[in-house]
Each structure stands twice: as C-alpha cells, then as structure tokens.
Amino acid sequence: MNGKNILIGFIALATLFSCSKLEEKPDSILVSEQFYLNEEQAISAVTGTYRKLYESGQSLYNSLFQIGVEMATDDYEAGPRARNAHVRAISGLTHDPSNDRMEQLWKQSYDAINASNLNIKNISEMTEGQITSTVRVRLVNEAKFLRALHYFNLVRWFGDVPLVTEPVSVLSPEQLYVSKASEEDVYTQIVTDLSDAESLPNYLEYGDKDKGRASRGSAKSLLAKVYLTQKKWELARAKAKDVIDNEKYDLFEDFVDVFAVDKKNGKEHIFSAQFQGNSGYHGNSLASRSAPADIPGINGDYADALHVEGGLYESFEVQDERLPITFTVGKVSPTNNQYYALSTPQFNKYYDESVIGNQSQSSKNLPIIRYAEILLIYAEADNELTSVPSNSAIESLNKVRGRANAALHVGAGSKDVFRELVFEERRKELVFEYQRWFDLARRGAEYYVTKLRAAGKTQAAARHIHFPTPQRELNLNPNLKQHPDWVNY
Structure with missing residues (x-):
C-alpha cells in the first residue's frame, strides 16, 4: 500500500468501550462527513485502518500478539529483557483479568473495528459524483475484510464478545454499554463480511501502490481458516481448494524468500502486516525484540525467547531449510567481526x-x-473427512515439506497420526507468525493443557484456551459479564 496515505484523524477520536466517564451532552461527537468528500479521502480512510494492524508501539500485529498471546504457549517465553510483569505473567500462565495486555488486545481490536464501521457506513453513502462505484464497492469490502479479521481474533481470544457493526457516533450509554453476543452470532457476522469481501479483485490486479491490500484470495483464505476453526471440515476443504485452484498463489521455491524484503507481497503472501523501516512507517518490532542483546553492534532486545523445554528447535530435521531461517545460534558482530555463539537458539525470521x-x-x-498455510488447511480438513489420509492431503503436506527439504511422507498411517503430522507441520512452518496459541486453543482445553505441562508450564489450566474479559471493561460497562471459565478461577 502507498505509505503516503495517512490515517485520518477522526478515527482516533474515541476508543470503543474505553471511556472513563459519560456526559449527558458530550462534547465529543464523531462527525465524519467532512472526511468522505472524495475518492482520495475514502482511500486514505481505509488505508489508515490497515495501519491499525501494525502501527507504532505495541500494536496488534507489531508485537502485541506475541507478548499478549503467544507467550501463553509451549513455544515462547518472556526473554531476559522482557521486564513487563504483565508479559511475564502471560508467559508463566499466571495472568488474570487485570492484565494490561488483555486490555490492549480488546481496546485496539475494537478501535480498529470502529474505524472499519465508519468506513463501511460513510463510503457506502458516497455519491457517484464523489467516488466511482467500482472503488466504492472495493473499499467497503476491504473494510469488511478487516472487520472480519479483528472479530475472528476477538472471538477466539475471548469467546462471546460485543458485536458492533455500526460506528460509534455519540459517546452515549446506548452505544457504549453493549452486551456480549454469542460466539455463533459473531462467527455469522465474520462469514457474512468475508463472503462479501470475496468480490474483491484478485491480488494480481492491484498495481504497485496497492500491493498488500485485501484481495479476493485474502477473503477466501481467511474464510477457509474460519471454517477450520469451527470444525466445518467440508467448507474449510472446499474454500482452501478454491484458493489453490483459482487464486494463482504458489510457494516460493526457497523458504528464505518468504521473508525477503525484495519479495514482499509476492506469490505466497496472501495477506501480511506491512513494514517499511526508515520511511514514515515503523519497522517490524519482532526483529528487535528477538535479536541478541549481548553481541556488540547488534543491539537487540532479546525480550521474545524460545521456550526451550517445548522442544520446538529439536523437532526440525537437521536438513530442514527452515531451521537456519527461523532461528539463529550465533552471529558475527558488525563491530569487531567476531562470531558469537548463543547459549540457546533465538528467533531470526x-x-x-x-x-x-x-x-x-x-x-x-x-x-x-x-x-503454505492454505495447503496445510486443505490437508487437515480433508483428513477429517476421510477414513484414511487421502493422496491429495498427503500431497498438500508434502508440498510444504518438500520446499523445506524435509523428508516426504510416503504413507501417513492412520487418520489420527496424519492429524498430528499436519499439526506439527503448522508449528514448524509458521513459527513466530502468531499461530501457535490459536492452534493449541482450537484443539481444546485437554490438548492445550497436556502440551503446555509437557513443556514445563505447569500452571496451564483449561481456562487458558480463552483470555479473561479485561477487568477494566467490566468496570466500565455494567452489561459485560466475565467469561465463565474465569469466574471464581
């Protein structure tokens, strides 16, 4: 996307469910008509909403997922320089509803949803004289895709959550004191939004300045993942197959190219958080958070660390080409040109x-x-629909493994064995991409607890497949109720 398009100021005027007090005649009324006068402003408004995924600070896809979610898995832990007590609590599974990372997950997600709601409403109402119909429809569907993505995250983290599809226009009790909707109703809205977004252009139709925007393939792919999470195997398989057959994506020949700066938004990248250092955007903070801290000239933070007891590093075959891309075991100092070995592997993607x-x-x-994830979604969903692993499921799994130079599966054994093969392949392929907690949680409480306790995280409990509704939101909104698993825990 064109980095010169900026976030429009009105979107930041209010954060949903986060006001400390309400006034009978509030001065803060979200007046937005003046920001949707022409096509350029409409494009800028939606572009600004993309920025909410990865803008500066600990924003959702710029480290908040890692410190607020992934720390609660068997693959990650708070590193030596992770000083925030709330982050360390998540890492040790001792977090509670007062955790400030839970607050930020909730707050930032609803802020982004409100921005999408504003875009959907106001751009839909723009006239032909203000915007071409093609661009209007495209922008509305981009906003629906983004809204669906945020609700998909929220419903997986928190279970039942408020479902708000109209913008907050006045800071009134009626608009702010919203009760939770059921998970089923939230998923229905997610599917509706993504189905509408399937009318977006194919990613190859975008010019250079629009690369990275949501596309038809993005909507189909996220929908396949939604169905997988819901265990709607036939729908997940069909949607993944649609992407494989019709959207013209492919694997890069070399795994290293997935993370190459000069190959961003390429044939494997269905939807990504966009980072561009030194250009008005902000850099990908995971690089600094995971980089070594004690090598001269590297200046890393080492706040995100591998949880060694989880056995992730050892699960890779020695010839697996993902291993030296995903991890580093030492680096040459740019200051003195000496090689420094690390005591434990550190993330390097x-x-x-x-x-x-x-x-x-x-x-x-x-x-x-x-x-690569779409291939694994297809393999997993197909396996759940057959009595023994099919050739097509094995082929999809082997495409991912073959690219990595990992040993191919000639026979996959039973349905149960293949399920675990695919699941472990997701773990290795998608390391440090904000996937592990979601994967563990969707397998259920028993699976999650077993995996974490086997990795030495003995505080893991059934309630940890959800996060608690933030206590601050409960205090502010009398209509919110705590997740049942977190009541009297």
Missing part, C-alpha cells in the same frame, strides 16, 4: 541484514496468512 545495528527498522513483513 524478521532479522533484517540491511539494518544490523537498528533492528527496530526491520522492513520484513509479517505474514498473517500465506499459501
């Missing part, structure tokens, strides 16, 4: 060689969904 001393300016994108 987003390390940008062009900014060695300042990884906060890493320009590597973070994949939100990519073609």
Whole structure:
C-alpha cells in the first residue's frame, strides 16, 4: 500500500468501550462527513485502518500478539529483557483479568473495528459524483475484510464478545454499554463480511501502490481458516481448494524468500502486516525484540525467547531449510567481526541484514496468512473427512515439506497420526507468525493443557484456551459479564 496515505484523524477520536466517564451532552461527537468528500479521502480512510494492524508501539500485529498471546504457549517465553510483569505473567500462565495486555488486545481490536464501521457506513453513502462505484464497492469490502479479521481474533481470544457493526457516533450509554453476543452470532457476522469481501479483485490486479491490500484470495483464505476453526471440515476443504485452484498463489521455491524484503507481497503472501523501516512507517518490532542483546553492534532486545523445554528447535530435521531461517545460534558482530555463539537458539525470521545495528527498522513483513498455510488447511480438513489420509492431503503436506527439504511422507498411517503430522507441520512452518496459541486453543482445553505441562508450564489450566474479559471493561460497562471459565478461577 502507498505509505503516503495517512490515517485520518477522526478515527482516533474515541476508543470503543474505553471511556472513563459519560456526559449527558458530550462534547465529543464523531462527525465524519467532512472526511468522505472524495475518492482520495475514502482511500486514505481505509488505508489508515490497515495501519491499525501494525502501527507504532505495541500494536496488534507489531508485537502485541506475541507478548499478549503467544507467550501463553509451549513455544515462547518472556526473554531476559522482557521486564513487563504483565508479559511475564502471560508467559508463566499466571495472568488474570487485570492484565494490561488483555486490555490492549480488546481496546485496539475494537478501535480498529470502529474505524472499519465508519468506513463501511460513510463510503457506502458516497455519491457517484464523489467516488466511482467500482472503488466504492472495493473499499467497503476491504473494510469488511478487516472487520472480519479483528472479530475472528476477538472471538477466539475471548469467546462471546460485543458485536458492533455500526460506528460509534455519540459517546452515549446506548452505544457504549453493549452486551456480549454469542460466539455463533459473531462467527455469522465474520462469514457474512468475508463472503462479501470475496468480490474483491484478485491480488494480481492491484498495481504497485496497492500491493498488500485485501484481495479476493485474502477473503477466501481467511474464510477457509474460519471454517477450520469451527470444525466445518467440508467448507474449510472446499474454500482452501478454491484458493489453490483459482487464486494463482504458489510457494516460493526457497523458504528464505518468504521473508525477503525484495519479495514482499509476492506469490505466497496472501495477506501480511506491512513494514517499511526508515520511511514514515515503523519497522517490524519482532526483529528487535528477538535479536541478541549481548553481541556488540547488534543491539537487540532479546525480550521474545524460545521456550526451550517445548522442544520446538529439536523437532526440525537437521536438513530442514527452515531451521537456519527461523532461528539463529550465533552471529558475527558488525563491530569487531567476531562470531558469537548463543547459549540457546533465538528467533531470526524478521532479522533484517540491511539494518544490523537498528533492528527496530526491520522492513520484513509479517505474514498473517500465506499459501503454505492454505495447503496445510486443505490437508487437515480433508483428513477429517476421510477414513484414511487421502493422496491429495498427503500431497498438500508434502508440498510444504518438500520446499523445506524435509523428508516426504510416503504413507501417513492412520487418520489420527496424519492429524498430528499436519499439526506439527503448522508449528514448524509458521513459527513466530502468531499461530501457535490459536492452534493449541482450537484443539481444546485437554490438548492445550497436556502440551503446555509437557513443556514445563505447569500452571496451564483449561481456562487458558480463552483470555479473561479485561477487568477494566467490566468496570466500565455494567452489561459485560466475565467469561465463565474465569469466574471464581
């Protein structure tokens, strides 16, 4: 996307469900008509909503997922320089409703949803004299895609959540004190939004300045993942097959190219958080957070660390080409040209060689969904629909493994064995891409607890397949109720 398009100021005027007090005649009324006068402004408004995925600070796809979600898995832990007590609590599974990372997950998601609601309403009402019909429809469907993505995250994190599809226009009790909707109703809205977004252009139809925007393939792919999460296997398989057959994606020949700066938004990248250091955007903070802290000239934070007891590093075959891309076991100092070995492997996917001393300016994108995952979604869903693993499911799994130079599966054994093969392949293929917690949680409480306790995280409990509704939101909104698993825990 064109980095010169900026976030329009009105979107930041209010954060849903986060006002400390209400006034009978509030001065803060969200007047937005003046921001949707022409096509350029409409495009800028939607572009600004994309920025909410990855803007500066600990925003959703710029480290908040990692410190607020992924720490609660068997693959990650708070590193030596992760000083925030709330982050360390999530890492140790001792977090509670007062955790400030839970607050930010909720707050930032609803802020982004409100921005999409504003876009959908106001752009839909623009006249032919203000905007061409093709662009109007496209922008509305981009906004629906983004709204669906945020609700998909929220419903997986928190279970029942408020479902708001109209913009907050006045800071009134009627608009702010919203009760929770059922998970079923939230998923219905997600599917509706993504089905509408399937009318977006194919990603190849976008010019250079629009690369990275949501596309038809993005909507179909996210919908396949939604169905997979819901265990609607036939729908998940069909939608993944649609993407495979019709959307013209493919794997890069070499795994390293998935994270190459000069190949961003390429044939494997279905939808990504866009980072561009030193250009008005902000860099991918995961590069700095995971980089070594004790090597001269690297200047890393080492706040995101591998949970060694989980056995992830050892699960890779020695010839697996993903291993040296995903992890580093040592680096050469740019200051003295000496090699420094690390005591434990550290994450390396987003390390940008062009900014060695300042990884906060890493320009590597973070994949939100990519073609390798679609192949694995197809394999998993197909396996659930057959008595024994099919040739097509095995072939999809082997495409991912073959690209990595991992051993191919000639026979996959039973349905149960193949399920675990696919699941472990997701773990290795999608390391540090904000997938592990979602995968563990969707397998259920028993699976989650077993995996974490086997990795030495003995505090893991059934309630941890959801996060608690933030206590601050409960205090502010009398119509909100705590998730049942977190009542009297």
